[in-house]
Amino acid sequence: MLSNLREEGKLDPRVKRTRNLILQAFSGLLGEKGFEAISVQDVTDKAQINRATFYAHFTDKYALLDYAISRVFMQEIEKRTLNACSYTHDNLRNMIIAVCEFLSHLHHDCAQPHEQFESLVEGTIKKQIFDLLSHWLKQTKAKIPTEIPATVATWAIYGLASLYSHSKKRPALDKFVDDALPLVAVNLEQFV
Amino acid sequence: MLSNLREEGKLDPRVKRTRNLILQAFSGLLGEKGFEAISVQDVTDKAQINRATFYAHFTDKYALLDYAISRVFMQEIEKRTLNACSYTHDNLRNMIIAVCEFLSHLHHDCAQPHEQFESLVEGTIKKQIFDLLSHWLKQTKAKIPTEIPATVATWAIYGLASLYSHSKKRPALDKFVDDALPLVAVNLEQFV
DNA sequence: TGGATTTTGTTGGCTAAGCAACACTGGAGC
DNA sequence: GCTCCAGTGTTGCTTAGCCAACAAAATCCA
Numbered sequence: 001m002l003s004n005l006r007e008e009g010k011l012d013p014r015v016k017r018t019r020n021l022i023l024q025a026f027s028g029l030l031g032e033k034g035f036e037a038i039s040v041q042d043v044t045d046k047a048q049i050n051r052a053t054f055y056a057h058f059t060d061k062y063a064l065l066d067y068a069i070s071r072v073f074m075q076e077i078e079k080r081t082l083n084a085c086s087y088t089h090d091n092l093r094n095m096i097i098a099v100c101e102f103l104s105h106l107h108h109d110c111a112q113p114h115e116q117f118e119s120l121v122e123g124t125i126k127k128q129i130f131d132l133l134s135h136w137l138k139q140t141k142a143k144i145p146t147e148i149p150a151t152v153a154t155w156a157i158y159g160l161a162s163l164y165s166h167s168k169k170r171p172a173l174d175k176f177v178d179d180a181l182p183l184v185a186v187n188l189e190q191f192v
Numbered sequence: 193m194l195s196n197l198r199e200e201g202k203l204d205p206r207v208k209r210t211r212n213l214i215l216q217a218f219s220g221l222l223g224e225k226g227f228e229a230i231s232v233q234d235v236t237d238k239a240q241i242n243r244a245t246f247y248a249h250f251t252d253k254y255a256l257l258d259y260a261i262s263r264v265f266m267q268e269i270e271k272r273t274l275n276a277c278s279y280t281h282d283n284l285r286n287m288i289i290a291v292c293e294f295l296s297h298l299h300h301d302c303a304q305p306h307e308q309f310e311s312l313v314e315g316t317i318k319k320q321i322f323d324l325l326s327h328w329l330k331q332t333k334a335k336i337p338t339e340i341p342a343t344v345a346t347w348a349i350y351g352l353a354s355l356y357s358h359s360k361k362r363p364a365l366d367k368f369v370d371d372a373l374p375l376v377a378v379n380l381e382q383f384v
Numbered sequence: 385t386g387g388a389t390t391t392t393g394t395t396g397g398c399t400a401a402g403c404a405a406c407a408c409t410g411g412a413g414c
Numbered sequence: 415g416c417t418c419c420a421g422t423g424t425t426g427c428t429t430a431g432c433c434a435a436c437a438a439a440a441t442c443c444a
Contacts, residue, residue: 013240014401014430017209039391048205050432055393206400206431231421242402247423385444392439402429409422414415 019057021047023068030110035065035117062120069124076102082132086139087191092184096157096177099129103165122158130154140191149187156184211249213239215260222302227257227309254312261316268294274324278331279383284376288349288369291321295357314350322346332383341379348376 025046029038040061044051058064076098077083085091133153137146160180217239221230232253236243250256268290269275325345329338352372
């Protein structure tokens with residue numbers, strides 16, 4: 001999951017092409033009609049690929065959502081070169097920013113963020129955050145168990161980003177993170 | 193050649209896809225570096241398709257140019273629904289406008305219109321004009337030979353469009369055609 | 385409820401696209 | 415002259431995508 005994007009370069013060009021077509025069509029549709037209303041047909045029609053081809057890549061539309069969300073989030077992460085590093089306050093800060101930005105963009109781009117959609121996104125993103133955090137924390141010399149602190153931090157970060165992205169009058173992101181960061185960092189001090 | 197665009201709808205989606213990729217890449221390159229400087233490699237690299245696939249569609253880059261030019265020109269013709277009709281002064285007028293517009297766009301979009309490029313375009317377009325004119329003229333009841341009048345008109349029309357598209361201070365197209373139309377039409381009166 | 389549509393996954397046979405390797409041509413530079 | 419190199423077409427084999435048809439849900443609505 002950490003090297004998703006790098007591995008894609010080596011794929012058969014046809015595979016890259018169809019996946020991109022599917023992703024484009026899907027995100028276009030997300031802007032129009034909300035996830036629940038989208039059928040696999042809709043996606044393959046818009047992408048101009050055969051329906052059978054869709055199933056060669058994804059088991060269903062939920063797998064597609066998962067893939068699409070992960071991919072966009074990963075770009076947000078890689079943009080800040082957070083994918084290959086270890087735990088520091090600065091990295092943590094940037095990760096919080098990344099999640100906030102990601103959710104903000106998502107709410108901006110998607111038509112009617114329904115409940116089901118939101119909770120699917122939450123699951124996918126929390127998994128990504130958890131994996132990345134765990135990876136960071138395992139770099140530390142002291143062999144401290146990481147599962148509990150990583151879990152707490154993951155949920156806290158997602159909760160913060162959710163709050164931020166839903167707030168009517170969205171405050172300056174830097175300011176917001178300044179206030180929030182210490183509350184997350186306090187549980188991770190031992191890994192600095 | 194008259195039904196080129198309509199037949200394309202029935203093609204295998206993969207074929208349509210690759211041809212479009214090739215066309216896009218090609219017209220992009222034409223804007224950058226001039227036809228002579230473009231290699232088949234360049235096209236396939238930019239289109240992200242395999243070089244062997246290119247040769248499954250076109251014998252060489254000249255065939256591609258021919259195809260690309262014909263296609264764009266045909267769009268200009270179909271836009272004015274000149275593809276399925278017979279000879280009238282009004283249709284002739286519209287055809288002249290179409291050729292002028294086409295050449296103007298071409299000179300705007302392409303980097304350095306070299307001699308070889310220009311003459312290849314000329315050959316392709318004159319063939320299209322001739323075929324279309326012949327088709328029109330054959331609709332007439334009187335069975336008059338069409339080859340000579342169609343040839344004269346074809347060359348005249350292309351010459352006019354070339355003059356128009358190369359002129360520094362390009363005059364209003366309507367005015368230009370008003371002046372030029374009678375000189376072409378005079379040889380086609382018998383087909384009205 | 386119950387019948388009529390959509391949608392969903394899945395399949396087998398066919399066709400287009402990818403790939404690596406080849407021999408060949410035609411400059412560019414020495 | 416010569417080699418070197420980049421581009422050209424071509425080939426046999428592999429893989430991905432297309433298609434039509436199917437049974438099995440799910441959805442609609444009368």
